Amino acid sequence: MTTRPAHRDILSVLDRPNSYIGKTVPRPNLDRLLQGRGLYVSDIELPRMAHVVFLRSPHAHAMIMAIDGGAAKRLPGVIAVVTGKELAAVITPWVGVLSHLKGLKSAPQSAIAIDRVCWQGEAVAAVVATSRAAAEDAAEHVTVEYRELEAVTDMRTALDPKTPVIHSALGDNLAFERTHDAGQVDRAFAQSDTVVEAEFVFGRHTGVTLEPRAVVADWNAAEARLTIYQGTQAPHMVQNIAALHLGLQEQQVRVVCKDVGGSFGIKVHIYADEMATYALSKLLRRPVKFVADRIESFNTDIHARDHRCMGRIGVERDGTITAFEIDDLTGIGPYSMYPRTSAIEANQVVNLVGSPYVTKNYRARARVVFQNKNLMCQYRAVGHPIACSVTEGLVDLVAMKIGVDPVEIRRRNLIADDAYPCASPSGLRFEKLSHHASLDKLLGMMDYQLLRAEQAELRKKNIHRGIGIASFVEVTNPSAAFYGVGGARISSQDGVAVRLDAQGSVICQTSITEQGQGSESLTAQIVGSVLGVSMERVRVILGDTDNTPYGGGTWASRGAGIGGEAALQAAKSLRKNILDVAAAILQSTAAELDIVSNSVVDADDGTPRIELKELARVVYFRPDTLPPGIQPELMATRHFVPREYPFAFTNGVQASWLEVDAETGFIKLLRHWVVEDCGTIINPQLVDEQIRGGVVQGLGAALFEKCIYDERGQLTNANMADYLVPMAAEMPDIDVGHVVSPTAESELGAKGAGEAGTAGAAAAVANAVNDALRPFGAIVTEIPLTPQVILTALARI
Amino acid sequence: MKASAFAYARATSIGNALGLLAAHGDKAKVLSGGQSLMPAMNLRLISPELIVDIGGIGELRGIALKGEVLSVGALTRHADLLKSPEIAAHSPLLTKAVAHVAHPAIRNRGTIGGSLAHADPASELPACMLALGAIIIVRGQAGERRIPAKDFFRGIYETALSAEELLVAIELPVTRKNAAYFFDEFARRHGDYAIAGLAADAVVKDGAFTNLHLAFFAVGDRPVLSSAACRLIDAVITPALMADASAALDEELEPHDDQQATASMRRHLAKVLLVRCVSTLLGRADLDARVA
Incomplete structure (x- = not known):
């Protein structure tokens, strides 16, 4: 092995010649999508594929007294009408809790409601037919007898003793509560010259992806394998959950995620109707497709926000902020969403209020309550808009009251740019802001x-x-601190494998996913830059648990930072391997060589020495011509997770x-x-x-x-x-x-x-x-x- | 979101369409531009047994000036109204109003006949018909009826049109000398259903109205031709008179609550529209609180 001068390792990959990093280059997937040649789940057609339509509860809270699917089953094209009880033979229920969110509780949730519905839109039966239209026709002939129960809808009264408890086994409607008390809040308010208090109210809203949630589940009984085609942000998470609840090993489940028409956090969860679709495929031993229509999307895609937050701020006469205090209340629907839970948003609110500011005096309470509405969970910028609106709303209200310009009060209180590393009043550690x-x-x-x-x-x-x-x-x-430490099998590390093909192009497999953010582009840009290969020669493969390294996927703004670094390290490793082979072929040393524009060149003056395609030809087809003892390794894999x-x-x-x-x-x-x-x-x-x-x-x-x-x-x-x-x-x-x-x-x-x-x-x-x-x-x-x-x-x- | 199965017939003539409607009555639905019908069918809010597609009937198309009357075929699309020089010259209120109808994709398909027959109380064109004193021409197997716009709209999605009749054309009087018009609406987003709107047709002489038709929409179960307007004709407009007219308008309206606005907000916005209309048409900025 050759040794390389230290300065080459220190030289940042960002400064390499012909780097794509920091440059606006067109996304490699643009032509495919613009020419209508993308592959969305809705586009997938498989032999013997059936379509499922879910009959959904018209009531927010009701007992299911009887379901009669007899008439529907006799209609043309109908393959099956399946109730929650019947489906329970192949899939187990789940509970959306994580151990690091202390005290978080929820009730077992089934793929299709059994005995009771808890929100308007919860599935009560699946109608499987040869087309979506036939299934919709048949669904109109399934009769369900309900006995309505009182619905818990107002989060403000959900905890009142006279309000019915949605899940009696849980004792009350409180899903989660977190309190935080830092510094000396009471003293700070007492010593403040001005205190302002306000209640901030946030409407419940949702993500409205252009492409709705969609799944094709294909149970192959001969292989004993389930292939799930799904627009998801986290294929390995889906693999884990599907296997867990269908009684399979993870290696029996493959999740394929091609093009996705928007996600925004909507598609990072496991939904009951998706679980039901996996289970139906296994039950019926054929491919089953579920594509949510727009009404279903509004009724079942996770909702978010819906907080009422009391906030208080104190200031001194000169505008110095003395303390923040909040009391946040949110209603999350009848269950905590699986597997990421519905406590995260309120938790984030507690974490983030006051976080841009110097004051250490901060008290917070957040309560998360159950109600008979659609489930709420993580949607783009989880908790941030609430924390930011409360914090910045209070800052402006108090500035108005004491007659200080909004810019001035921020200058006086924002954490100084040279104060890092430091921590927020809630204990968040800041490296550099x-x-x-x-x-x-x-x-x-x-x-x-x-x-x-x-x-x-x-x-x-x-x-x-x-x-x-x-x-x-x-x-x-995010590191494992987000989900992993709480017991969720949601990976916080990502992996990238890169290999040089026989014509000197690069195949790159990454565990991050693409829903329009540009994951494919940034991966190709990084790999191309580090390797010295032009971007059009880098092919990025993502969204397939059989064909990518194991990893978290794309959510919580992690694709570039985590998946990008894995790509960089994998490309660096492959680059070293290529230069070692080149050095052997060229009777040089790796330190004297570089890769620029698809060729190995002299590092000092850029003189071309051997094209990558020629190097690949030698390695793959004429290894007999290489010096003895050389075993080229033109594939490299690296994983990354932040540790500090x-x-x-x-x-x-x-x-x-x-x-x-x-x-x-x-x-x-x-x-x-x-x-x-x-x-x-x-x-x-x-x-x-x-x-x-x-x-x-x-x-x-x-x-x-x-x-x-x-x-x-x-x-x-x-x-x-x-x-x-x-x-x-x-x-x-x-x-x-x-x-x-x-x-x-x-x-x-x-x-x-x-x-x-x-x-x-x-x-x-x-x-x-x-x-x-x-x-x-x-x-x-x-x-x-x-x-x-x-x-x-x-x-x- | 798939429609129930239905039969489909593409009518070859008005007579053919009327024959189908007579045979099937209220089990049939006329398909014109389909911009309200198709979503309602896909949502299974309605499940007609037969769709009578009138899209191929040439004699339902076209805009023609006949003396003092502008005749507009029922199949005339919103996009055609918008770019028609005849409409712009002889019924400019309509040109202005159509720009507020939904979005280009919908205007490319939706038709004037479809919009009037559908009679959504929040839609623009019915109010324009009222303001302009249009005649709506419908035909059945028994013959033709010429219905004044003020008698045509009868409630939410309700008109004087029977299930066996076809709306074939509308007739509009051409713009007179000293004519002025005003159109505005408040919608949450451009192209949304209005939460209050006003289509006004006026004759202004020497800084006063000699004629004024105010048709408010989205503030009741049908467009409302306000009689409060009468107080403003041949009168010197003072703030006191405006207050008087506003109060009279308030009496006439029966707005509803919905998700976008309460009834009281609709009343408020209708009165804002009244003031903005009068101040704009008479060039009386002093009446408008915004620039007071």
Whole structure:
């Protein structure tokens, strides 16, 4: 073996010639998707494939007295009508708890309801037929006799002694409670010059993926193997759970995940109807397809947010924040979602409130209650929008009260950029954040002083515009601390295998997944850069438990930071192996060689020595010509998980500029700015579009999106006409800037970026609305900020 | 979300369509642009046994100026209304209103006849028909009926059209001298169902209205031709008179609560529209609180 001079190892892979890292390059999968040649689960057709439609409960809470599928079974094309009891023969129930969330409880949940339904939309029977239409026709002929039970719908009364307990074995409707008390909160409030308190209300909303959840499950009885084609963010997690509950070994389950039409956290969970589809395939010994329709999506895709949070902040006369206190309440539906649980969002709220600020005095309580509504769980930027809206809402309210500019109070209290490493009041460890640099950059981008002057001028003309600013901290690159330590078999490490093929191209298998973020692109960019191979020669394979290394997948903003580093290390290893072979062929040393533009070259002057395709030809077809003792290894695999910090925290700041029509309550978003710090940027365009997409989802929450339940637990707007998603016409231009503080945990230095936009957008808008309404003395702390809410706050109706 | 099985007939003529409707009565549904019908069928809110597709009937198409009357065929699509020079010249209110109808994809398929026959109280075109004093022409096997717009709309999705009749055309009086028009609506997002809207057709002379038709929509079970407008004709508009007209409007409306707005919010927005309409048409910025 040759030894290489130390400086070559120190030289960052980011600085290599022809690097793709830090450059906007087109995504390799773009043509395939734009030409309609993607492969979504809905596209998959298998021989003998049947379609399942789930008959769903019209009641929020009821006993199932009888199910009669006799008439349906006699209809043409119907293969089976299966009840929960019948399906229980092949699949076991589950309980969505994790041991590190102390005290979290939930009840056993079945793939199809047995004896009792607990939310409107829960499946009570499966109708399997030769087509979706035939199954829908037949479902109309299945009769179910229900005895309605009182529905628990209002989270505020869920814990009252006179409210029925949804699962009597649990004793009460409290799923989880966490308290935190740091510093000396009471003393800090007592010594504060001003204390402000407000209740913040967040509407329940959902992810609304363009492609609904979809599964094709194919049990092959001859092989005793189940192949699951599913749009999921975490194939190995699905493999583990499916095997566990179907009584199989993991090696008997293959999960294939090709193109996915949006996920946003919606597709990182295990849903009852998906489990039922796996089980039906096993029961009926044939492929079964389930594609949720839009109504099913609204009724069963996880919902999120739906918090009511009391918040309190204290300040000294000069604006120094003395303490934060919150009391958060959220209702999660009748079960804790499996396997990630529904306690995480409230837990994140406790973790993140006050986190951008210096004060150590912080007290929090979060309670998570059961109710007879659809399940809630993790959706893009879990907990962050709530924590950010509460924190930044309180900061602005108290700044308004003491007459300090919103920028000034943040400058005075944000953690200094040179104070790291340090910890938040809730104990989060920060490696390196850049709140002040980010704020400075944001103010420059938006020309803050000019906007303030414009605002003042327009107010004279009765035009009411507002500026809102929101700083935030974001959790990315989670280690085992997220799920693994609680007993969930959800991997926090990811693996990448790279190999040189016989023509000098590269095959790369990664355990991260692609749902539109650009996982495929960033992997190819990193591998191409490190290896010295052009990107079009790098083929990335993902989403197949038979054909990729074991890993977590893509969620919690971890794909680039964790999967990207695994790709970098695997490519580095392969590069070394290639150079060792080249050195033998060329009678040189690896240290004197490099790979640039698909050829081995002299490191010093770039003189081409041997093309990779020639090297591969020799290795694969004429190994007899290699010097004795050389055993080339043109495949390398590396895994990565961060070890020093449980999470790579990032930070950012957003600003909103908007106009409120004080007569009608309508809000017009005029402009939005974001500065965020995700460390090393691999593809600027992908990062910026992740931020923009995230902002739009945050703006949806701020102005439009809400799952509206009536007091009986009926979801009343489960369609795209009544559930309002943000659309292009109402969206402002979104300017994105960056501050770069790479994490030292990895050579790549990348942190996550996928959730930053969602984390702070609603907070910035709410603050801007209150800024605009300042002349009227009206304050709004509820989202979505509908015209009805604004007009009510203005006492016009 | 698949429709129940149904029979389908593509009508070859108006006579053929009327024959099918007479034979099948309310078990049949007319398919025009399909922008309301198809979603309702896919949601299984309705399950007609027979779909009578009138899309191939050429005589239901087209916009024609006949003297003082603009005739618009029932199959005229929203997109065609929007880009029609005849409509822009002789019924500009309609051009303005159609831009608020849903989104381009829907405007490319949806038809004026379909919109009027569907009679969604939140839709724009029925209100325009009221404001413009349109005649809606329907035909049955017994012959043709010419129904004034004010008599056509009878409730939520309810019209004077019977199950055996086909809406074939509308007739609009062409714009008069000194005509002015106003159209605005409040919707949560561009293209959404309005939560309150106003289509107004006026004649303005020397800073006063000599004629004024105000058709409010989405504030009741059908579009409302406001009689409060009468107070503003041939009158000097003062804030006091506007308050008077607002109060009169309030009396006329019977708005409903829904997820987007309460009844009181709808009343409020209707009054805002009234003020904005009058101040815009008369060039009286002083009446508008926004610029006071």
